[in-house]
Amino acid sequence: MPLVQVTTQESHLHATPSQADYDLFYASRDGDLEEVKWLLTTTGVNVNCREGFRSLSPVMAAADRGHRDVVKLLVKEGADVSLVDEDGYNILHFACIGGDVETVKFVLSLNVVDINSRGGGSRTPVMRAAWSGRRDVVELLVKAGADVSLVDVLGYNTLHWACLGGNVETVEFVLSLNVVDIDARTNSADTAAVMARGWGHQRVVQLLSTEST
The missing domain is CATH 1.25.40.20 (Ankyrin repeat-containing domain)
Known part of the structure; x- marks a missing residue:
């Protein structure tokens, strides 16, 4: 699969998240796999929602904390790993900071980010x-x-x-x-x-x- 250019998707960077979006972001950041599953299946949550002054997505936040299972679930449910935050960092940058080798391997296996x-x-x-x-x-x-x-x-x-x-x-x-x-x-x-x-x-x-x- 060819690599694709990462994007900020400017139209979504500053969109106001719903309460369910906030809940998904923080559950992903905290590695609460069961809560993430529940939110994805029972609410109208946006899997690519943005939160915070840096506009991180849930999958970025999960990667940053090394929550491999959450990252995999979010990707399975449609998380866009080509997105970058306001500073230009993508999911691979965050996975590298998080330091979980298996998470980094998984992100690399997607063949999306250079x-x-x-x-x-x-x-x-x-x-x-x-x-x-x-x-x-x-x-x-x-x-x-x-x-x-x-x-x-x-x-x-x-x-x-x-x-x-x-x-x-x-x-x-x-x-x-x-x-x-x-x-x-x-x-x-x-x-x-x-x-x-x-x-x-x-x-x-x-x-x-x-x-x-």
Whole structure:
């Protein structure tokens, strides 16, 4: 199946949700599978409703919290996984932040969202996973074709984001790929080590120091 362009569906971003829509959104966010089932079968709920200042859909909210069963149910019931929020993030970005590997696998299996799609600030899903310290998700994405050499609007690459997150195992994995220059600089001329030090991630600083010698 060819990838499709993700869309905000502007006409629905600011539509006023019904009470049932609100209930669906929060049940999805909280992972209440039985409540989601009930709402989908007994109310006139909009499975692609939007809630909050970022206009997340229920399936985005479920993915963000790693509620795999809810994500699968919503997709089965017609959730549009090509949608993006007001910042441009799609369901894959949210699944990567949520960190549930099986949810990410499921989203990838739909073949709808580009694995290197750009969200807010031109950030890719693998950048979001690295920042969140989701080492297993980063590895999965790389095996599936994620490009860790890409940079966002600030000049941050996946290594920079991993160092900001401070998860040593994630940083080690990104370094092991031998794709990103350990001394690569952002638009403000910061290296990964400078960023890790600035956020107090001393173990990451030590790792980078060892790797650069």
